[in-house]
Amino acid sequence: MKKIILSILIIAISQLTFSQENCELVVKVENIKKIQGSLKIAVYDHHDHFLSKEIFGDDKLIKSDSVQFSFKGLGEGTYAVSIFHDVNDNGKLDSNFMGIPSEPYAFSNNAKGMFGPPSFEDCQFEIKDGLQKIVISL
Template identity: 30%
Template sequence: MKTLFTTIIVLLFSLALSAQETFTLKVTVDNAKNDQGTMVYSLSTENQFMKAAPLQSATVEIKDGVAVAIFENIPAGEYAVMVLHDKNGNNQMDFTDQGMPKEAYGMSNNPMSYGPPSWDDAKITIESDKEIAVRL
């Protein structure tokens, strides 16, 4: 009886650990001014947002002003998406001498602000498969 009880507990515990549901996020940019370069996407948690390497990233070709990235196996939670139109292919945002971005960029929720975006403005909640559009 004791062995049966232990086996059931171990089985339930292992099922709970392996049953973490994950989701897919589709991110579309449809307003690129041209097809030059690529779109660079990053999906970040609050701790990674503009501080560290993202949870996932993608580099996508632009065709007729449209680029679509798909992030898979995302656990439920809060995330932010950043998108950069990397015209020169150096995988980073370029700035003018005055500190203004030279390349177009956008964030989840499409906040319109002067200066760096905030986590609160850009965060989205993933609780199921989701599609969002980001404007540059």
């Protein structure tokens, strides 16, 4: 009896571990105005780390008016995404003398901020078992 219970427990734990890291996020960025530079993306999993400590990041050269990113190995949970178009490819989001970004940027849910970036809560979306696709308009 102990072997049966132990076997069931091991199977349950392995299934739980497998499903927690079995999700994929696909982000399609559309409406890119200038076909130059690169697109930088960051994925966040908690409001305390939003815009400061991403769990995944990537960048791609822009060759068309849309770019797609894929992130595998995510667990189920709540996430948010930020992107910016590094037009001059200098590795940073340029801003004007008042600190307002001068390069295009966007967030998941196409959230907009007032007097600053939107909150994590405005940008958040759920990932459940399997594939989650989102579209962001730049």
